[in-house]
Amino acid sequence: MASIGALPQTLKSITATKINELGKQRTLFDKAKTKIREDAEAATDLHTRAQILLNGVSRLKGYPKDALDKDDMDLDVESSDDDSESEMPNLDMGQLRQGDHSNIRRWIGQLENELRYLELKHDHASFYSKLVTEWLAQLDAQNTSAINKDSGVGRAEMHDQRAQWESLVFSTGNHVEEKEIRSYLHDLFKKDKLTKQAFKEMRESLKKFGNDLATEGGWLNVEELEWVSNALMKTDLLSAEKTAILKEFMRNKEVTQEVADVLNMRLSSLDSWGWSKEGIPVEMRRQLNGKYRVFMDEDLLDALMLQYLGTKWAIKLREVFTSFLLSHAWTPIQEKIPEEYMERRKYFYGRPSRSANQTINNLRKATYQKEYFMSQLPESVDEGAQNYDDNSQVKSALNTKHSLLHRLITESLIQKNARGEFTAVRSDYKWFGPSLPHTTALTVLKYFGVPQKWLNFFKVFLEAPLRFVQDGPAAQVQTRKRGIPMSHTLSDCFGESVLFCMDYAVNQGTNGNILYRLHDDFWFWGTGKDCEQAWKSMTKFANLMGLEFNEEKTGTVQMGKVQKSQILPVGEIRWGFLVLDAEQGKFVIDQKQVDQHVEELYRQLSSCKSIFEWVQAWNGYFGRFFANNFAKPALCFGRDHIDMAIATLSRIEAALFGKSSHGDAEQKGGVTNYLRGLIAERFNIHDLPEGFFYYPVELGGLELLNPFVNLLSMRESIKQTPQRRLQKAILADEIRYYEAKERFEKQGSDFPTTLRASNDQPLSFPSLKEHNKYPETFSLGYYSAYCDLIQIPKEKSVANTGDLRKNMSGLKGPTSTTSKRTIDPEWTVMTPYWRWVAELYQDEMVHTYGSLAAVNREFMPLGVVKTLKEGRFRWQG
Structure with missing residues (x-):
């Protein structure tokens, strides 16, 4: 159900008033309509009947100047000096006067249709108001039911998952040793001079940031509180009631300043900050995938303060981790190419062109940094909190997940063509959020240089006293001993800091290959040997950090001529409703x-x-x-x-x-x-x-x-198969090979010294087989194919037909005042989806209602509909 709290009481009152006013208007309309029809029926001739209908319909539609008085019967309507946009039929009164009865009857029929359409629009407005009233009444009933329902009610899976969650959060779990973690981190980040230097710079930067933030003073002003509030509302943390309160805070600058003042007082005494001893309410919410997540419902001011600090730390952590990624400590993804091969290539092919940087490996590096590396952490305060599974954002977690699947299949196609084999491993950690040991998170942050003042605060934040709202007033208060709270940006800081170590461990263990990771959901692919090395690195990391792999989401798929691995985990690779089929080399739906x-x-x-x-x-x-x-x-x-x-x-x-x-x-x-x-x-x-x-x-x-x-x-946008696209890539590379060979044979090398073999004979131009070596570094054909294959096909738009243009032009202004435009008079602002919907159903809509709109906008309680549609939908159970 949608949360009734999302609807302010004032808006409900306004809606009720509007529906009541619409009822009054309907009564007046019915009275006027009856009078028009009675007068028209009583008319003694067709001319008078037409005039009565035209006068009446014009006034009902709001165009009184289009109505004609008896003295105007000798005028042509088209010569009227009225410059308003009339929707009325174009009557030639000269024709009517000449006694063309067929024309008169046609105009009368059209006017009667206009009257009927007006009546239908009022009928539809009344019907729509009833739909909204039904919705509001049901939401009120559900809200009352939710308050009064027995606290023990709930589906079996909810109770099972709660028991599992409590067994993790309220126990220390697998014992982890701070000394062993520090030793592991020392081996990882201090193995050579370049790594030591990059890590030293990262550590010093975090230490300075922590000290500066702790002594900043006067942290928040009204402008900063605005981005904090917006970021907080993008999370799933706040209840509908607290969201409404926060919005009210932000509307009044004086109130906003008061809130900022209180938050600054709390921030200035962080050493003494603590959770309420009464316990923070937590509730279980069902997700569409059937899983339940546990959300805290802390004090609004605490939520704002934690959002502010979490965002500040998140931005800094992303900054220093990115600097480390771009340093010499991070091994770049690259093919192992002998120096002799590079010299021969320069000699025979000449100096690299501008397109030399257009390689698959360069594309992988750029994409990894931009889309996957530290993707849970914001780059700026404007970006704010990341939305979980929000498909309304251009750069959303869901879109990134989809692009990852596209890359996996594209990589499999190219690597099978280039090397004859492809292996992929996918896994995540079992209950990562609830099971992450506090010792692990705090030890990693301490090793990274975070000052002790902040470690103390983070420890208090993590060890929150919790009580389940489902258990009623007598709910037991228990202290969290493990795990990180859901939907808190500070939690993302802890999780990403720990998992950053795994990213780097895999990078080093595989000599530069990429672990694609979205929070604790991680994917690795390449040769079977590289995948084995990556899995060893991940397993070692998990054992030391007190984490366990989720067997349900762990699996390996091997394609092509590759020996089955005895090291890699057994299981299927799944995502959503998809399972990766090794034989077909593609994802299929699990029915x-x-x-x-x-x-x-x-x-x-x-x-x-x-x-x-x-x-x-x-x-x-x-x-x-x-x-x-x-x-x-x-x-x-x-x-x-x-x-x-x-x-x-x-x-x-x-x-x-x-x-x-x-x-x-x-x-x-x-x-x-x-x-x-x-x-x-x-x-x-x-x-x-x-x-x-x-x-x-x-x-x-x-x-x-x-x-x-x-x-x-x-x-309709997909014109060729993936296999055909790869064939074109191979053919394009072959054409470039013969062009380069012909150029060399005609012009020779750009280098003055002849390249000779060991027997002192000049080297001959490379064979096609040698030319095709190391395609991820040199193949422009594969690069171009890769770029094409990962693309989402464009939605082909329907044509803007004459009928549709005419019908849309009758709409009164934009259909929406927000950025979301639906069926609109302006064709260019419509998405292909709404163009198709408008075209597919226009004939029947116009036939039924006389236009694309079933009702005049002012006749509908749009405010309440839009507000309720924006509210979070709560699933049953």
């Missing part, structure tokens, strides 16, 4: 796992008591969760992946609506037919057009998401 979630979606939809809440659940689960967990299409996946996703979504929809709430087969035909049935049953509204369900709320629609549109529009 059994999908079926489990179909049952869960059916359960969630069945618990929705209002139409709008049902649509929210559908959009979140079917429209986003399923589609996201099939991964975004990419050229490396080919069309097959899109076809597989479309077929699976179709099967899900058929499975859901092949049965009714009673278990029989009544509601076949898909989601819109099912909703038609619900609406007819509850509101006695029938014959709703398809567009009503998919059109945006601004036009009187339900804004149901249709993931098929995105998939089908992307499918």
Whole structure:
């Protein structure tokens, strides 16, 4: 359900008032409409009837100057000096006067249609208000139920996961030795002069930062509190009520200054700061993947202070870790190329061109630094907290995960072509957040130079007293002994600092290869030998730091001519609903796992008591969760992946609506037919057009998401298979080889000294086989193919037809005042998705309502709809 706390009471009151006013307007409209029809029926001739209808409809639509008085019957309407934009039919009164009865009847019919459309818009406004009222009433009922419900209620899996979480958080777990961790870090960061120097600079920088921050004084002003608040609201930490309070704080500069003053007082006495002895409330929230996460609900001022300090430390840590990455201590990814080969290449091919830097290895380095290295930590206060699985952000964690899958498949295609083999390993740590030993985090930070004052504060932060809200007023307060709190930027600082050591250990253990890591979810690929070395480094790290691998998410896939490893972990490589098939060399959807979630979606939809809440659940689960967990299409996946996703979504929809709430087969035909049935049953509204369900709320629609549109529009952009793209890359390199050979034979070398063999004979031009060695350093063809294969196909837009232009021009101004524009009079601001939706359903919408809008915007309680849509949806259980 959506949290009712997200809706301020004042907005609810305004909504009720607006709905009441709409009722009054409807009464006045009905009275005027009845009078127009009665007068028109009583007219003694067609001319008078047309005039009555035109006068009446013009006034109802707000164009009184378009109405005609009897004295104007000899004028042509087109010559009117009214410069307003009339929506009225263009009546030629000269024709009417001449007695063209067929024309008169046509105009009368058109005016009667206009009157009917006005009536329909009022009907739809009334219906829409009922939908909103139903939503609000249901949210109030759910809120009351949540307050009054028995504290022991909950699904079995919630109790199981809570028991597991408590067994980790309230016990010290595997014993870790500070001395052993320090010895490991010493071997890692002080093995040679270059590493020592880079580490020394990192340590000194963190030490200075910590000391300066501790003595700063007057930390926060109103401007800084603004970014702190925005960052905090981007996390999942605050309840809806506290979010509303914080927004109210930020609206009043005087109040904001008071909050800043109080926070500065707390910051100036950090040595004595501590959690409330009564215990910090924690609650379990169900995620769509079926897992529960435990969130703290601390005091709002504490949350702001911790967000400020967490962001400051996060930015600094990312800065120093990045400097270390760019130092000589970090081994760059590169092929081992003999010096003799490099000399021959320079001699025969000449000096490197500008395109020489366009290599796969250079692309890997740049991508790793930009997208994956320390991706949990913000680079600036403007970036703020990272959103977990937020697909509304351009640079979101979800998009980064999808791009990782695209890279894996692209790498497998290229490496199998170039080397004949490819191995990939994927794993994460079991309960990383709840199980990370405090000794591990604090020892690593101490070794990195963080001053003792801050280590003391971090220890207090970690050892929070907790009590479960589900246990009621008598809940036991227990002190956290292990793990880091969810959704806190300070927690990201601790986790990333520890895992940075693993990143570097793998880099050194594999002589420069990359461990792609998103928090504690990590992927490594390359040769079988490199993967074995990486796994040894990760295993050693885990054992010392007190961490365990998650066997459910740990696996290895080997492709091509490679000997099966006895060292690498056994298991499948999975992500979302995808499993990597070694024989096919691609991801396929696990249909059994999908079926489990179909049952869960059916359960969630069945618990929705209002139409709008049902649509929210559908959009979140079917429209986003399923589609996201099939991964975004990419050229490396080919069309097959899109076809597989479309077929699976179709099967899900058929499975859901092949049965009714009673278990029989009544509601076949898909989601819109099912909703038609619900609406007819509850509101006695029938014959709703398809567009009503998919059109945006601004036009009187339900804004149901249709993931098929995105998939089908992307499918059209894929013109060739991944294999064909690689064949073109190989052919392009071969053409460059023969061009270089011809140039050398005609012009000779750029170098004056002839390169000779051991027998003093001039060396001949390299063979094609020798030319194709080390493709990740020299192949422009493979580089170009790599860049293409990782691309997400563009969504092909529908054509802007004449009918659509005409219908959109009738919309009154932008359909949204926010950055999110839906169906809009301005074609260029619309996404391909909304262009398709507008085109697909326009005919039926115009036929039913007379325009693309089912209702005039001013007739709808849009404020409450948008506010509720923005609220966090709480899943049942």
